[in-house]
Amino acid sequence: MAVTEQAAPQIAERPSRLRSIWERLSILFASRTAVVGLVIILFWVIVATFAPLLTPYTPTEQDYTAQNAAPSAQHILGTDSLGRDLWSRLIYGARVVLVMLPISETFWLPGGVALWGVALGLLLGATLGLMGGYLGGWVDEVVMRILDAMMAFPVILLYMIIIAAIGASATNVVLAIAIVGIPGIARLVRSLALDIRTRDYIRAAELRGENPWYIMFVEILPNARGPIIIDAMLRVGYAIFAMGTLGFLGLGLPPPSPDWGSMVAKGRQFILSGSPWAALWPSIAIASLVVGLNLFADGLREESLRYQ
């Protein structure tokens, strides 16, 4: 009797949605590294979203009077070897990474190449991981062997072969990032699923006679979201890293689209002849964005561990 009386008010005081969000945010703000990371990320997201308003130039516009120019009032970050404004190329490059995925000349999807790559990898990897972890048996065996074979492939080789095989374009970079991400995600989800499938609510769902796919995607996946989200955040960092590397190796977005990696590759030739700007800015941009994402994910993980 006394027990129920005590419990009742607690149930009534279950925090409201708004409040739980606020509590989570306060966890976030408690970590200084997470805040620094968030600020960097927000900077790039905002700059990318409002890119057309933030520069008078388009990323492909050439200024023949100023080639390889140093920063000045006209071009605040200088220009590249073709006289294109580096600030414009930089922020339009951020757009491709974070805000819009160009499918064709005229059509684009919201969400950048890195985000779509991770999302697609999550979708495929989580499906494989859930199948292996929940269904078990020969399915698990087959899935694990495929993942092992994929893991044995050096990542860079996989990228090179995929892109050399299907050609360089934004969609193909998304595909490559997704394929390379699959084994890691699948292993993570599998280990989580192995743990969660022993819980009572899964037993309950099974007794209700739910379909295995329902159990996998509605019962297991949402309950495994915490580690998956933090992993995904780190993966966005990797994806940006990979995108830059691909661009740098000439396997990224085809020119003249503003791609950070290929900007560095092109600007690199002019460093020792005295105009380092074209290579410097995109290097800083990509480094800052990846570091920001990692700081954010690290801070988040640390704080959430502390509160558990």
Added chain:
Amino acid sequence: MAKFIIRRLLLMLLTMVLVSLAVFLITEAAPGNVARNVLGIQITPAQEASFLDQNGLDKPIYERYFSWLFGTDWRASMRVGLPVRRITTEDGFKEWWAVKEDGTLVRWQLEGEDLIARLRQPDGSVQTELDNGRWQVKDPKVEIARLEAYREELLSNDQVRPEARQAILQELDQILEILGTVKGEDALSAALVGPEGSLEAMVDAEVAGTAEDFQAAADDILQTDDLSRVVEIYATLSSESADALEAGQLQTMVRQLGNAAKMVEESDPALAQDLQQAGEQIRGDDFQAANQVLAGAVTTLDDMTGSLVQFASALRADDYQAAAASLARVADPAQVPLDEAQLALLPGMVAEIGDSLEDASEPLAGALVQAAEDLETGALDGARSALDQAAQIMSDTGYIIARSESARRARVVRTFWGIDTQDHAVNWEKGGGEETWIFIVGTGWMAISGGPTDYIPLQKGLLRGDPGKSLRTGRPVADLLFTRLRNSLVLAGIAFAIVMPLALVLGLIAGLNEGKMLDRTLSIGGMMFSVTPEFATGIFLILIFAFWLELVPGATVFGEDAPWTRPDMLVLPVLTLTLIELGYVLRITRASMVDVMKAPYIRTAFLKGLPYWRVVTKHAIRNALMAPITVIMLHVNWLLGGIVVVEVIFGYPGLGSYLLDSALFKDFNAIEGGAIILVAVAVGTQLLADVIYTFLNPRIRYA
């Protein structure tokens, strides 16, 4: 333990096979055309086919995969009938030779229709000798079928004079009978001597090559004379390949039609307009309409020039009699009255045709040039007789060429499998008149009759350590691959030797000071370095050390030298790799150390009163290092990617940049060879990680 290692080794082997298969399939499916990458975009389909054949790329994929794994030399050896061996010459080149019964090394080459054996002497020099004895009659069944088909063709061939045709047919029938009845290689050769000798006598040695010269002349005329070109364009557009024409070709057509229109503008404005219109229609991709207009235009042109516009097209199609007829028609006053309009066009055309024929037949060219002069000066009778004479020469030469050609093709094909000087097993065939394209270094492409019809590129196969020849450089992949691998290993090895102790020590220090300022600086700094892409780090380092401080070179140039000859050039690449790896290893070590320091047995050790450093060095470190060491091994996979980028940034001649170049070039053998090595390194280190882990942690036992 041994069982475990053996199982892992078997698994590794299985992975490698799967990987090689995957690499093979993916590169196969890739778009792009290696023949065009190697030879340029201007090659013809015949040349492309020959290139693919020479490199064995025209074979079905399972056969290529099999050859790639197990080599082709044993198959070649079966075909040639002699053992085949690869030797390394004094200059370090690898060459394939056949071994004769007496042990001499021999290769062959074809000169004209003669087989030349190149015998390698013990001192490395080469002696040549005629080796026609090795030719063998091709399979009689195949030959009967071919010759019977050829007989039909000959019967309807009006390029040959009837009496010559009759003579050839007679010999041909005799040959067919011999092929059908006589058995045995030697008997067959002996029996064929008679009829083939007679056929040989019908071949006029003087016209050898004239057919090609006429072809070249026809091409020349078509290139310089825009009116002849109109006929050719009409033919191209009416053929089935019209849809496959490329934009560039269409543009050329439009331009040529425009030029032709300008030429006839004064004499026939209506025709000029038609030609312009056809050009517009081609531009608008409306081939059908263009064709209709052109049909009318060609008829008009025919009338105007006495069908001289057909001359080049006829010549190109090897129809000498039609070409001669078009000359004769111009000479005939009943057909070509040589009115003013015609006189405006003809002298120029005749002169151009005459010029172009200079190489092919001097008398013919002379007559035509004479005719052109006469036309110019108005001596019409002189012109007509000169043209008549030209037509006569054309016709006679044509008959001789056609007779020689027909007699040649009526012979039985002789075939021979041997080793050529470019490391292929080659099936040479002579007679039969089939043309093949061969690529001769320095000369370019040549069409020859009697030449290689099938190739087996010689290689030992991956399993015997020979992944084949690079299509890009023509050198064996293995040679370059191992130099490049050595360079990469030097780079990675130095970086590894610096990173490991440094990162482990820093990681332990950070772990012992968990949460303090030192720990935060080290781990956040390490994280920043490890997540920054290699190319960005590389650029920063180049800027700081090579550009502003000018301490070390910002690029590496070794040429053929080993990397350690220029240590200053290694500084920046090693530093870049070090920074990337340092943060990663540091963070793992730190986390592991933090975990261990919280373990109960460490607390017990402290409670027992052991001094701090003793606990750390005796109890904590060994356990704390377990995780980082295995994780580092697993990280090799990731490190390989870093090496590729670092090699590209600094122009370092390592395996990674080699692989990247090969992938971009679609150089099959090189990609596949490199990929196998990379995978072997990755899988091997993973195996090593497992083994080390079991040694370090006795609690783990693998069944």
